[in-house]
Amino acid sequence: MTKLDYKQAGVDYAKIDPLKILAQRAAASTAGNLARHGLAEIPSSRGESAYVVDCGEFLIASITECLGTKALVADAMRAITGRSYYDLLAQDTLAMAVNDIITVGATPISVHAYWAAGGSEWFHDEQRAADLVNGWKRACDACGVSWGGGETPALAGVVAEGRIDLAASCVGLVRPRTRLTLGERLAPGDAIVLLASSGIHANGVSLARKLAERLPQGYATKLPSGALYGEALLAPTVLYSPVTEALAAAGIVPRYSANITGHGWRKLMRHPSAFTYRIHTLPEVPEVLRFLQEQTGSEAREAYGNLNMGAGFALFVAPEEAERTAAIAAAHGVRAYVAGRVEAGPKQVLLEALGLAFGGEELHLRG
Amino acid sequence: MTKLDYKQAGVDYAKIDPLKILAQRAAASTAGNLARHGLAEIPSSRGESAYVVDCGEFLIASITECLGTKALVADAMRAITGRSYYDLLAQDTLAMAVNDIITVGATPISVHAYWAAGGSEWFHDEQRAADLVNGWKRACDACGVSWGGGETPALAGVVAEGRIDLAASCVGLVRPRTRLTLGERLAPGDAIVLLASSGIHANGVSLARKLAERLPQGYATKLPSGALYGEALLAPTVLYSPVTEALAAAGIVPRYSANITGHGWRKLMRHPSAFTYRIHTLPEVPEVLRFLQEQTGSEAREAYGNLNMGAGFALFVAPEEAERTAAIAAAHGVRAYVAGRVEAGPKQVLLEALGLAFGGEELHLRG
Secondary structure, three states: OOOOHHHHHHHOOHHHHHHOOOHHHHHOOOHHHHHOOEEEEHHHOOOOOEEEOOOOOOOOEEEEEOOOOOHHHHHHHHHHHOOHHHHHHHHHHHHHHHHHHHHHHEEEEEEEEEEEEOHHHHOOOOOHHHHHHHHHHHHHHHHEEEEEEEEEEEEOEEEOOOOEEEEEEEEEEEEHHOOOOOOOOOOOOEEEEEEEEEOOOOHHHHHHHHHHHHHOOOOHHHHHOOOOOHHOOOOOOOOOHHHHHHHHHOOOOOOOOEOOOOOOHHHHHHOOOEEEEEEEEEEOHHHHHHHHHHHHOHHHHHHHOOOOOEEEEEEEOOOHHHHHHHHHHHHHHOOOEEEEEOOOOOOEEEEEEEOEEEHHHHOOOOO | OOOOOHHOOOOHHHHHHHHHHHHHHHHOHHHHHHHHHHHEEEEEEEOOEEEEEOOOEEEHHHHHEEOOOOOOOOHHHHHHHOOHHHHHHHHHHHHHHHHHHHHOOOOOEEEEEEEEEOOOOHHHOHHHHHHHHHHHHHHHHHHOOEEEEOOEEEEOOOOOOOOOEEEEEEEEEEOOOHOOOOOOOOOOOOOEEEEEOOOOOOOOOOHHHHHHHHHHHHOOEOOOOOOOOHHHOOOOOOOOOHHHHHHHHHHOOOOOOEEEEEEHHHHOOOOOOEEEEEEEEOOOOOOOHHHHHHHOOOHHHHHHHHHOOOOEEEEEEOHHHHHHHHHHHHHOOOOOOEEEEEEEOOOEEEEHOOOEEEHHHHOOOOO
């Protein structure tokens, strides 16, 4: 069996990064425009998962995120089971935005849907349309956000025929402003609490799709539990905002937060400063991720460096608040692990049980 | 010459509208979620061009909008002239969001870019990438907004190969809250001030592309002025927020505003109440729109009912403020026409000079 790796699987970041860096610099240069309105940005929010504007009494966070290519898995699975799965994709898409905006300490308040189809025909499938709408509404209700509106363009020639480009934008409020979580208080000794993922979420999907192509049964391959591979991939991303809101209500303000998406566990060292993140407890790995790792012939380094491997979100909290943080998450239906601690030392993530270390040079997020 | 019309040209709204209505209803049902945060929506903002949340001291407006298929024109023109035109498309995309958010009286403060390409390769074209970034920055500076971040996903299989799906989300503040413009004060006697467009903007592009297919010289067809048809189509959408901000600074709060996009001049009766909108003065029609109307064999009814025909934005103001409104727009480089007035009467738009009437049943925006 030949190995499958990320570079074979899809996105070539070397081709995107120069534009990203240009865009980040140009974007940073527009911050001064806020002064015309008597406002200012929170400079340290640049490069973080959501952008924050300081309006004096209050802070406004905002974000736009896309689902990626997970809809291609749903489209393929529909041919096998007849289900559309767009209710689940709706939750995934909303989660991409909501799980990012909460990292800065914001309460998500409103979202817009962006559903750009390859033609008018896409929207004409009643079951799929109803699934998408109902799933989106349920996810909004779960997060306590108001669905403010959206776009449903038919973009023949831009979006591929028969496909849809799903994205969400979200606005949040940081209030009181002491809830702002941009990492200024992160310090050695802080505990790392990992919140369980439900499966692949929406990162690593290109690799998972590539694997399906070479499995004899494709997405219909049975996992040891009997679940179909494709259906297991479609387990929707966990919405973590009920947990972060409950923490706030309990008076717990994380010192930092990281949404574990692309770059997998390397995201644990997202904070701009140099710290060592020592992990002593690994969360249970969802069956579909274990399967993906085995079938692609990936080493633990590759798996943990790219996939969430059971940890969908990381909270960095004061050590005395770690157990209570985990208990509050559990009370909201999200399994949590007091999994490690922040230490003084070079920027790295250490996974003790696996004898693995990711060095700071292995994560580049800021231009 | 056979006639070209909208139904031939692309989007089949009959296939999209049922989903839109489902989505609007589901979205409206999530408004109560805001109460969990001690907030409430401005109910009358539903169905308007931007969504508004009431946060007590201040109001937050938000919107997500896409460019549509105009990038296909730029891609075709590049083969003719070698220019990328993505600097212009950047302005168009930002304008879609900004010109919508200002209709509710908001000052746009921050934007996120959404650039979803058909593959990593798209971003690797240095000239085009630089044009897109620089055009976006310039448009942000022109509107006084901070570019907070964005997404640059490579979505092979979802977005068509070699193409890009461009969208923007925008957050705005309505402050003081008396600037909120949802039409409560609109009344017979109010003046209609039309702000000039620069050309097709980004609505009617499917029709324009269809026409290019049957012109012997395609986009390279010369207009009477000597300009190429394709290049004239790419004149970027006017950014109207400098005008609305200047009006606010001058103490003029419009009674209502409408961004003239899809449905052309039918958008003049966007306000939910029944009024007659009598237009006595028509703005100059940009050459490219005149050409489009002639070459597609469209009647004035079809042209004005679908294209902006020279009017990109409508301000409804107190009659005594009409001339000053037009003068302030002109001082900001936007030609303006005191073009008509609001009257008691059935919902309709009357274009006196053309002997045309659009009835209220010809515009359906709310589910």
